[in-house]
Amino acid sequence: MTFSVSFPSGAVSPPNPTTQQAIGISGDGATLLGTANPNGANTTAWFEWGTTSGYGNSTPVRSLGSGNTAQNLSFPLGGLESNTTYYYRLDASNGTTTVYGNMESFPTLGTLPSPTLLTPGNFSTNVATAPTFTWSLVGPASSYRLLIATNAAALPTDPTSPACGVGCVLDVTPVGTTYTPPPGVLQAATTYYWGVHARSPLQFGNWSGIFSFATSAPALASVAISPTTITTGSSATVSITLNGPAPAGGAQVTLTSSNNSAFPTPSSIPIAAGNTTASVSVTSGSVSTSTAVTVTATYAASS
Secondary structure, eight states: OOOOOOOOOOSOOOOOEEEEEESSOSSOOOEEEEEOOOOOOOOOEEEEEETTTTOOOOOOEEEEEOOSSSSEEEEEOOOOOOTEEEEEEEEEOOOEEEOOOOOEEEEEOBBBBOOOOOEOOEEEEOSSSSSEEOOOOOOOOOOEEEESSSSSSOOOSSSTOOOOOOEEEEEEEEEESEEOTTTTSSSSTOOEEEEEEEOOOOOOOOOOEEEEEEEEEOOOEEEEESSOOOOOTOOEEEEEESSOOOOOEEEEEEEEEEEETSSSOOOEEEEEEEEOOOOOEEOOOOOOOOOOOEEEEETTTTT
């Protein structure tokens, strides 16, 4: 009887990683490419990358199995700094031997120029609560990012930052160089800060300078009394209307009656923040003859 016995031949060949040129390079990202051959042993692979040849970052480890053919690997990077050189390589390990691939590098694209802010002008006052924001054209841009906040520190300076911090009230990306916010976004009698940067499919732009402006306080639109004729001891409703929403903290509208005995109005009527109207019921006093009474409302120097 004859038996055939086979014995493994020597050490396992190490894996063979090859780093390739990155693709899809933009102002804040790129896709790393490479190939790795396990050479018959269970192998894992990963990319190292960073802004120096010391790398400092690595991608998740990927299992390649134990085949004998080269496998393609890729990994998309995002959140990179514009106009910066990044270094990377593909590494592979079979558990016994780790092989470091060749180092490659790529520069991210530079930033687009800053637009010039136009309107509302810096330090403008008495601005409407739905103004039209305008800025200069940046030639290569396909869109812009407009940020408005009640706190200047909320506006980022990093072209690639997605953040808009505490106090941010508007974060939009119009395609043109003008934008008018819908009613209710900006409040009356409030100071705001705004900035813009340009964007293209592959690049971000430097941020503009920061402008500030203050919205105007609303004014009285009307005072109405209903019914307009009442008898002693009966009531009428005094309604106040502003021409815009009351600012944060609300509005106190002063009331004055020409005859406080006949029609004793309260000294003021509050209008809640964001509202435009308020009303109060007033009970008439005692009079012996027909008496005409004038009620005057005053708010923010308007009556």
